[in-house]
Structures are given as C-alpha cells and as structure tokens.
Amino acid sequence: MTKYNLPVGPQHPALKEPASFWFKVEGEVIVDVDIRLGYNHRGIEKACESRNYIQCLYLLERICGICSHAHTTAFAQGVEEILGLEIPARAKYIRVIIAELERIHSHLLWLGVAGHEIGFDTLFMYAWRDRETVLDILELISGNRVNYAMNTIGGVRRDIDQAKREQILGMLDPLAERVKFYTDLVTSEPTCLARLENVAPVPADKAVALGTVGPTARASGIKVDVRRDDPYAAYAEIPFEVITSERGDLLGRAIVRLGEIGESVKIIKYALQNLPEGPLTVKAPRKVAAGEAVSRVEAPRGEDIHYVRADGSDHPERVKVRAPTLANLFAVGESMKGAYVADIPIVIASIDPCFSCTDRMIELVQSRTGTSSVMTWEELREYGIRWYGHGHRS
Amino acid sequence: MSRVGRIFPELIRCLFSPPATVDFPKSEVPVPPDYRGKPVLIQEKCTGCGLCARDCPAAAIEMVEVGAKRPKPAFDYARCAFCAQCAESCRSDAIEITAEHHLAAYDKEGLRWVPRYEGTKEKPAES
Ligand code: SF4
Ligand code: SF4
Numbered sequence: 001m002t003k004y005n006l007p008v009g010p011q012h013p014a015l016k017e018p019a020s021f022w023f024k025v026e027g028e029v030i031v032d033v034d035i036r037l038g039y040n041h042r043g044i045e046k047a048c049e050s051r052n053y054i055q056c057l058y059l060l061e062r063i064c065g066i067c068s069h070a071h072t073t074a075f076a077q078g079v080e081e082i083l084g085l086e087i088p089a090r091a092k093y094i095r096v097i098i099a100e101l102e103r104i105h106s107h108l109l110w111l112g113v114a115g116h117e118i119g120f121d122t123l124f125m126y127a128w129r130d131r132e133t134v135l136d137i138l139e140l141i142s143g144n145r146v147n148y149a150m151n152t153i154g155g156v157r158r159d160i161d162q163a164k165r166e167q168i169l170g171m172l173d174p175l176a177e178r179v180k181f182y183t184d185l186v187t188s189e190p191t192c193l194a195r196l197e198n199v200a201p202v203p204a205d206k207a208v209a210l211g212t213v214g215p216t217a218r219a220s221g222i223k224v225d226v227r228r229d230d231p232y233a234a235y236a237e238i239p240f241e242v243i244t245s246e247r248g249d250l251l252g253r254a255i256v257r258l259g260e261i262g263e264s265v266k267i268i269k270y271a272l273q274n275l276p277e278g279p280l281t282v283k284a285p286r287k288v289a290a291g292e293a294v295s296r297v298e299a300p301r302g303e304d305i306h307y308v309r310a311d312g313s314d315h316p317e318r319v320k321v322r323a324p325t326l327a328n329l330f331a332v333g334e335s336m337k338g339a340y341v342a343d344i345p346i347v348i349a350s351i352d353p354c355f356s357c358t359d360r361m362i363e364l365v366q367s368r369t370g371t372s373s374v375m376t377w378e379e380l381r382e383y384g385i386r387w388y389g390h391g392h393r394s
Numbered sequence: 395m396s397r398v399g400r401i402f403p404e405l406i407r408c409l410f411s412p413p414a415t416v417d418f419p420k421s422e423v424p425v426p427p428d429y430r431g432k433p434v435l436i437q438e439k440c441t442g443c444g445l446c447a448r449d450c451p452a453a454a455i456e457m458v459e460v461g462a463k464r465p466k467p468a469f470d471y472a473r474c475a476f477c478a479q480c481a482e483s484c485r486s487d488a489i490e491i492t493a494e495h496h497l498a499a500y501d502k503e504g505l506r507w508v509p510r511y512e513g514t515k516e517k518p519a520e521s
Contacts, residue, residue, distance in 0.1 A: 058477050
C-alpha cells in the first residue's frame with residue numbers, strides 16, 4: 001500500500017508549545033509520527049532577563065491564558081525560595097483556591113474541545129456554558145476572568161472575604177452536579193464511547209518511559225501529582241485524592257479529568273472553610289540576592305517546572321520554563337502508531353494542548369508521486385467525524 | 395454500559411430555559427464592583443515619583459513633562475494589561491482602579507490619556 005506523509009501544523013496559535021506533526025500513513029493507519037518543535041518562539045524567557053521581578057510575574061502569566069496561575073505560582077515560589085521567604089498561611093490557601101479553580105476551568109474547557117473534535121457539539125456548548133460559573137468565581141475574587149494576577153512575590157494580592165466565600169460556596173455545588181452529569185454522559189453515550197474507548201492507548205510502562213505528566217500519566221495508571229509528591233502552597237494540609245485510571249486510552253483521560261474536577265471542588269470547599277486568618281503578603285525586597293531555585297507546581301495539564309537564577313539585581317539572570325505539554329507530546333506521538341487518520345484531532349486534543357481552537361493547514365503529500373492536497377484542521381475534523389459516521393471500524 | 399439518549403432529558407430542559415448568552419450591547423453581564431478595569435490618576439495625590447511607570451509590565455505608563463515640578467504619568471490604555479500593579483506600586487494612592495471597561499476607541503490616540511497642568515492647579519484633561 002502507498003505510504004503518505006501527512007503534515008499537521010506547525011502553526012497553532014492557540015498552543016503554547018507549537019508543534020508540527022508529520023504522520024506517515026498507510027491507507028488509514030498511522031505507521032510513524034515525527035514531532036517538530038520550536039515554532040512560534042516568543043522569547044519570553046529572554047525578555048524576563050530585562051524586566052524586574054514584578055514585571056516578570058505578569059509576563060510569565062501570559063505564557064498561557066489557561067495555566068496562568070500555575071506559571072506565576074511556580075515563578076513566585078522559585079523567587080521566594082531564593083529569598084528564603086515563607087509566605088503567610090492565608091496566602092498559601094488562596095493560591096490553592098485559585099489553582100483549583102483554574103484546574104476546573106481548564107478541564108471543562110478541555111471537555112468542550114474534546115466534544116467538538118469528536119463531533120459532539122452539544123457537549124461542547126453545554127460544557128462551556130457551565131464553565132462560565134468558574135470564570136465568574138475567578139472574576140469575583142481577582143477582578144479578571146483570565147490572567148488573574150493574584151500572585152506576587154511574597155504572597156497574594158487580593159483577599160477573599162467572608163461574603164465572597166459564602167457566595168462562592170453557593171456556586172460550587174450546582175457545578176459539582178453538572179460535572180457528575182458529564183461524567184455519566186461521557187462514560188455512557190455511544191458517540192463518546194465509539195470515539196474514545198481503546199483509541200491510542202498509552203500503557204503504563206510507556207507512559208513512564210516517555211515521561212508523561214499530569215492527567216495524561218494518571219490516565220495510564222501512574223500516580224504522579226506534584227501536589228501529593230512534593231506538596232507546595234497549602235496542599236500538604238488539605239485532604240484530596242489523586243485520581244487515576246488504568247485504561248490508558250482517551251476515555252481514561254476524560255475520566256481522570258472529570259474526576260479531578262470533583263476533587264478540585266472538594267479542595268476549594270475545604271480551603272474556603274478553613275482559610276487561616278492573617279496577612280496576605282510578607283515584604284519582599286526588590287533586589288534578589290544571588291542564588292538559584294527550581295520550583296514545580298501541578299498545572300492543569302501536568303507538572304510545570306520553573307528555574308530561576310538571581311544575580312543580586314532587581315531582575316532575574318535566567319528564567320527557564322518547562323511546561324507540561326512538552327512532556328506529554330511524545331507519548332502521544334508514540335500512542336498514535338496504529339491509530340487512524342480520523343483519530344488525529346481527538347488524540348492530539350486528548351493531552352489538552354489547546355490545539356483545536358484554530359483552523360490550520362494540513363498538507364497531504366503522496367510520497368511516491370509528490371502530489372499533495374491541502375486540508376484545514378476543520379476539514380480533517382469533519383473527515384474524522386464522517387469516517388466514523390460511515391461505520392468504518394466498529 | 396453504552397446507553398443511547400443520555401443527553402435527551404438535558405436537551406429538552408435546555409429547550410425551555412433562557413439562553414446563556416446576553417444580547418450585547420443592548421444588555422450586558424455586570425462586572426463585580428472590584429473589577430480590574432481602567433486605571434485612573436488622581437492628580438492631586440500624585441507626587442511624580444515614577445514608581446508606577448517602573449513596575450508597569452506593559453510599558454503603558456510614560457512619565458511626561460506637563461509643566462509641573464516633576465513629570466506625571468500618562469496612560470496608554472491600548473497597552474494596558476489591567477493588572478493593577480501601578481495602583482499597588484504607588485505609595486501615594488494616586489492611582490485608582492475603576493470598573494470601567496468600555497474602552498473601545500476609533501484610533502490609538504483616543505486610548506491615550508495625558509495629564510494636564512494649569513498654573514498651580516492640576517486638572518484632569520478631557521478623556
Ligand atoms: S494596570 Fe498594569 S498594565 Fe495597566 S497601567 Fe497599571 S501597571 Fe500598567
Ligand atoms: S507612583 Fe503614584 S505618585 Fe508616583 S508617579 Fe505614579 S501615580 Fe504618581
């Protein structure tokens with residue numbers, strides 16, 4: 001059978017680690033995948049070196065609109081470690097609350113995107129409608145729907161007073177109900193099962209060997225979670241479960257993410273009810289003495305690592321960020337071998353790289369004759385839905 | 395455990411519930427009172443120290459000569475990221491974060507605000 005090369009990407013304006021996937025396909029089956037990184041490089045790390053620590057926070061927050069709090073938490077923790085600062089307990093709890101709200105909003109966003117990729121647009125719209133609750137809570141606390149700007153070096157910038165706490169607690173229960181409904185829906189609706197069950201599984205040993213993190217790893221039965229393994233902020237004091245699934249396939253990733261929303265709701269409730277009294281910040285000097293620190297946090301997509309080196313001035317000498325998608329891309333590339341072309345959108349979307357929000361070009365090059373045809377992401381998505389609709393592979 | 399039609403009750407419920415979106419600009423979703431909107435300068439309080447400009451991450455504040463003793467901050471709302479850091483950095487509480495968020499303008503100049511200084515009294519310029 002003729003082998004084709006099927007390039008996907010590299011322009012993904014919505015993704016923080018833009019990637020180009022080169023699929024080698026034999027008929028409908030993917031036999032090999034090549035991932036190329038490094039497009040759309042924004043130079044944020046370099047730009048940090050010419051800004052002071054306060055400005056860096058806002059710049060790093062904009063690495064990603066969805067994991068913004070994870071990035072600032074990681075950076076602030078790193079700088080606080082160099083400074084030897086211990087932030088107040090109240091600030092730790094507020095960091096946890098925002099982080100978990102961010103996780104809920106990210107996972108619900110993912111659920112919608114996944115629904116869209118498999119042609120279940122009703123799920124997409126309902127999930128995004130319900131996600132508004134979380135964005136409203138975030139706006140209520142921080143004054144912003146995205147890029148909440150809650151962290152500062154030495155603590156958090158805004159308090160959550162009693163009235164707000166009660167208001168938020170009232171909004172969380174209906175949300176938890178909705179998530180229960182979605183979990184039930186995704187695990188029982190034939191459309192979801194046909195597209196998610198046993199598609200592109202990553203077995204546990206491969207997930208470890210390829211260094212997956214976050215929900216992608218946990219869906220392969222690996223119990224890794226920075227919140228449990230290396231507790232930061234107030235996670236050591238808050239009880240929660242690490243959700244895992246033994247499935248390894250796309251359905252497993254959906255189950256893990258939806259289960260995590262439930263856990264996040266519990267964490268937020270606990271943190272709101274047990275919020276310690278006290279100040280929000282400790283005073284941090286503008287100049288940071290020479291030193292270096294590595295700090296990690298569990299972002300919605302997995303382990304996010306920041307490295308900071310200070311040289312005694314008011315701006316960092318070096319900042320390095322390893323965001324979770326980078327760790328997950330390769331396992332996903334591996335797992336695609338043996339999958340179908342029609343599965344490409346949902347498999348890539350399954351690691352939640354905010355990949356699917358934009359149209360992009362796909363070029364079909366026939367390797368022997370060199371002819372090529374061009375498809376957009378949207379066409380590929382429709383192709384996938386049609387392909388399954390015609391009852392291939394059942 | 396595949397069950398057809400799990401979504402139907404939800405679909406029917408949604409048929410009879412009001413839309414989740416609003417008809418902007420005829421109506422709009424209200425913002426909370428401490429929303430982080432447009433930062434405004436309270437000129438009487440400003441000492442012209444320039445701390446706000448130093449910490450603004452978006453270079454939205456420029457210290458300009460207005461004829462007063464020291465330069466005063468001018469805002470470029472096209473650049474502003476609405477992070478409220480300027481208000482936090484200011485030691486004289488001279489910057490207020492308002493809930494104002496209808497900031498669209500026809501050109502870039504319409505998004506700039508430069509303080510005006512008349513004699514000994516400082517007066518905010520019109521927009
Ligand atoms: S709100 Fe932030 S971006 Fe806007 S002027 Fe103030 S410091 Fe600059
Ligand atoms: S920090 Fe405050 S007092 Fe200083 S220039 Fe800015 S607005 Fe004026």
